[in-house]
Amino acid sequence: MLRVRVAVALVLGVVWVSAALAQPAPANPLWHEQKIKNYLPHMTSPEVADLLTRTDMVILPVASLEQHGLQGPIGTDFLSGLERAKLIAQRTDVLVAPILFPGNSPYHMAFPGTITLPSETIQLVYFQAAQSLLAHGFKRFLILNSHAGNSATVQYIVDRINQETAGIAVELDDAAQPFLKRPPRQGPPAFDRHGGVSETSRSLYLTPNLVNMSVARTAPLTLRPHLEKILPEVVAGDPTATRVFLAEALKAASTGKGTSTKDMTETGVWSALDVKAATAERGRDETEASVNAAVAFIERWKQLRPSGLK
Numbered sequence: 001m002l003r004v005r006v007a008v009a010l011v012l013g014v015v016w017v018s019a020a021l022a023q024p025a026p027a028n029p030l031w032h033e034q035k036i037k038n039y040l041p042h043m044t045s046p047e048v049a050d051l052l053t054r055t056d057m058v059i060l061p062v063a064s065l066e067q068h069g070l071q072g073p074i075g076t077d078f079l080s081g082l083e084r085a086k087l088i089a090q091r092t093d094v095l096v097a098p099i100l101f102p103g104n105s106p107y108h109m110a111f112p113g114t115i116t117l118p119s120e121t122i123q124l125v126y127f128q129a130a131q132s133l134l135a136h137g138f139k140r141f142l143i144l145n146s147h148a149g150n151s152a153t154v155q156y157i158v159d160r161i162n163q164e165t166a167g168i169a170v171e172l173d174d175a176a177q178p179f180l181k182r183p184p185r186q187g188p189p190a191f192d193r194h195g196g197v198s199e200t201s202r203s204l205y206l207t208p209n210l211v212n213m214s215v216a217r218t219a220p221l222t223l224r225p226h227l228e229k230i231l232p233e234v235v236a237g238d239p240t241a242t243r244v245f246l247a248e249a250l251k252a253a254s255t256g257k258g259t260s261t262k263d264m265t266e267t268g269v270w271s272a273l274d275v276k277a278a279t280a281e282r283g284r285d286e287t288e289a290s291v292n293a294a295v296a297f298i299e300r301w302k303q304l305r306p307s308g309l310k
């Protein structure tokens, strides 16, 4: 009888242990990311050392945290730049090193959630981050700007790296421009900028579950009369009209120009198109065109200047 009891206890013990072993380890229910190749926050230090044997190139996305209409997340620019950089890095070896979420967005500050940093701060943080990467052996920097308000800051970061360090820097979209095959335009030319059809389409492709199209709404443009008057020339692509329009528009309320986002659009969408026309298909086509162009530029740079040169 005792032997039977011992045997039963043993069998139960084995069943209990194997049931416990079959349980998956507890995991954060919010964690759904896969490990992404060449994406610095996901990599181990030995993996970074291994990547350095194949490339000395790094993409630094420069982003923003700012309102994107009623439909788009505050992180739209951060996410769109980062996701594009990750897609590029799956096609050709290059490190993706995100540094900051926010950028220079003072003209969106009337909308809750926007965070803006002075351009002096942004350039300094990226310049210092580049110095860390240089110390590890990265030499070539591709600055991927996903927010137009950072344009001047990004040019300064590129210039500081080139003039003051052993590093070599370019602005990625600028460098990739000759390789860009734009998808055919849909419809006649139209004013469509911040949070508009094009940008929202890209978000619908890159981060679909973060866009709420059920509330998407374009507000009528409320431009100052002299800006409204030259808008048709801007839409037609007149370079001088576009230059003077953008020099004055989208500026902080504190400048007194009356051209902050809130002054020009109640919803934050700065477009003459109905933003509901955004589609993931258009977003895919635009994203693929820019990723292809960036990869083509990087491959060409690798040919023109092999990795490992001092």
Ligand SMILES: [Zn+2]
Residues within 6 Å of the ligand: 068, 076, 077, 146, 147, 194, 195, 199
């Ligand atoms: Zn944006």
